Amino acid sequence: MKTIKVALLGFGTVGSSVYQTLQSRQSKLERLIGRKVEIVGVLIQDETKQRDIADGILVTSSFEELINVCEIDVIIEAINGIEPGAGYLQSVLEKGIHVVTANKELLAHEGKSLRETADKGHAQLKYEAAVAGGVPIIGTLQQLLQVNHISNVEAILNGTSNYILTEIADNKVSFQEALHAAQELGYAEADPGNDVDGWDAFYKLMILSDLLLGNQPDWTQVTRRGIRSITLADIQAVETAGWKIKHIASLQVHEGKARLRVEPMAVSQGHPLYEVAGVDNAVSIDGDLAGNLKLQGPGAGALPTASAIVEDFVQLYKETDNRKAIMDTTFSAEDPSRLQDWLIMAPSIPKTAAVKQRWSGKQANSNTYLVSATAEELENLLQAGRISNYFRLAGAGREIQDTVPVLT
Ligand SMILES: NC(=O)C1=CN([C@@H]2O[C@H](COP(=O)(O)OP(=O)(O)OC[C@H]3O[C@@H](n4cnc5c(N)ncnc54)[C@H](OP(=O)(O)O)[C@@H]3O)[C@@H](O)[C@H]2O)C=CC1
Numbered sequence: 001m002k003t004i005k006v007a008l009l010g011f012g013t014v015g016s017s018v019y020q021t022l023q024s025r026q027s028k029l030e031r032l033i034g035r036k037v038e039i040v041g042v043l044i045q046d047e048t049k050q051r052d053i054a055d056g057i058l059v060t061s062s063f064e065e066l067i068n069v070c071e072i073d074v075i076i077e078a079i080n081g082i083e084p085g086a087g088y089l090q091s092v093l094e095k096g097i098h099v100v101t102a103n104k105e106l107l108a109h110e111g112k113s114l115r116e117t118a119d120k121g122h123a124q125l126k127y128e129a130a131v132a133g134g135v136p137i138i139g140t141l142q143q144l145l146q147v148n149h150i151s152n153v154e155a156i157l158n159g160t161s162n163y164i165l166t167e168i169a170d171n172k173v174s175f176q177e178a179l180h181a182a183q184e185l186g187y188a189e190a191d192p193g194n195d196v197d198g199w200d201a202f203y204k205l206m207i208l209s210d211l212l213l214g215n216q217p218d219w220t221q222v223t224r225r226g227i228r229s230i231t232l233a234d235i236q237a238v239e240t241a242g243w244k245i246k247h248i249a250s251l252q253v254h255e256g257k258a259r260l261r262v263e264p265m266a267v268s269q270g271h272p273l274y275e276v277a278g279v280d281n282a283v284s285i286d287g288d289l290a291g292n293l294k295l296q297g298p299g300a301g302a303l304p305t306a307s308a309i310v311e312d313f314v315q316l317y318k319e320t321d322n323r324k325a326i327m328d329t330t331f332s333a334e335d336p337s338r339l340q341d342w343l344i345m346a347p348s349i350p351k352t353a354a355v356k357q358r359w360s361g362k363q364a365n366s367n368t369y370l371v372s373a374t375a376e377e378l379e380n381l382l383q384a385g386r387i388s389n390y391f392r393l394a395g396a397g398r399e400i401q402d403t404v405p406v407l408t
């Protein structure tokens with residue numbers, strides 16, 4: 001069984017997280033792909049930096065050394081900017097080495113030419129991580145929405161901008177403080193101007209344009225506005241009017257013509273992007289058959305981006321047998337003695353009931369109780385005919401803070 005040999009270009013926020021994910025998911029990868037995966041080399045810029053990389057893996061600042069010394073099946077690229085990455089990827093694709101990249105700036109500029117080289121070299125070029133971080137929008141559009149006519153895509157594509165707008169609105173921090181936090185969290189680009197001036201979302205929109213329309217518009221015809229000029233006063237005024245400011249990339253097709261824009265917009269409650277907060281990205285798609293679909297999740301950061309990259313990597317090799325289970329797990333029976341949180345509809349719950357009663361302080365009416373109880377205790381209440389209905393709690397707010405006996 002031949003081992004798959006992988007080289008990483010870049011060992012920053014994304015590259016190091018891909019490294020850790022590939023190392024820690026060895027057995028899962030082997031089960032999915034049917035082959036061992038070995039990282040053979042890492043390209044970096046600064047050889048003096050301390051890095052947590054296992055002995056035996058070549059760490060070098062010379063691309064030539066990496067390519068000449070290591071036998072490589074797949075290159076995972078996570079460095080900044082167009083060059084030197086574009087030149088590196090052209091040369092490896094020519095040789096038939098597969099590429100997985102997170103680099104949207106490079107793809108927006110050179111995607112077409114890289115795809116042509118990949119075709120000639122019989123190599124694959126994958127780039128899920130380049131648009132919307134951990135949200136699988138590329139795969140969804142490529143594989144699952146091919147028959148639909150897509151008339152409208154509206155998306156939050158820059159995690160840093162969404163994070164900054166949310167922080168200013170919710171925590172009243174300054175623009176600079178919010179940007180600094182986004183940098184600390186590994187969300188921002190090496191040059192954060194790319195984020196806050198709308199370039200990053202613009203590049204991602206161009207990648208979507210390539211994918212959906214087979215081409216990009218004249219860049220000078222595309223509106224591109226960032227979030228730099230937005231103040232807390234703007235945000236508060238817009239929110240008072242019942243709207244929220246969101247940085248949105250859009251692609252609208254009308255009468256056979258596409259219009260692309262990147263701009264801060266005021267969105268109303270009920271709009272698919274209204275509730276998208278923090279570092280989350282979301283893509284809302286209108287398909288003529290599917291209707292409106294929305295994909296949402298972390299749009300930046302080490303692990304979500306590594307997730308998209310490693311999923312792409314698996315797709316390069318995944319056996320065609322899709323009946324193979326994705327996860328290797330067994331089933332567990334309900335533990336009747338485990339305390340769980342429930343919303344119970346009941347006229348009253350007797351003090352004698354073996355239920356530890358807790359009240360959230362948010363009861364909608366006097367017949368609704370939030371209780372913590374085991375499945376057995378709940379069953380007893382049901383048997384006693386005390387409960388008209390019950391629901392296990394899910395989502396935010398299920399941590400009940402105050403412990404107040406409900407009944408006297
Ligand atoms: N951060 C995120 O959330 C996301 C980032 N991306 C994209 O992934 C890529 C990497 O981002 P990120 O990890 O955040 O960036 P970082 O700045 O954290 O890391 C960049 C890495 O690339 C290396 N590098 C830079 N220039 C060169 C060069 N000329 N030759 C060799 N190595 C070089 C750096 O080397 P050294 O360590 O020596 O400085 C570093 O290891 C970018 O294209 C970014 O747009 C995509 C999705 C999400």
Ligand SMILES: N[C@@H](CC=O)C(=O)O
Nearest residue numbers: 158159160187189300
């Ligand atoms: N800087 C980017 C990183 C992911 O693409 C962002 O904030 O979205």
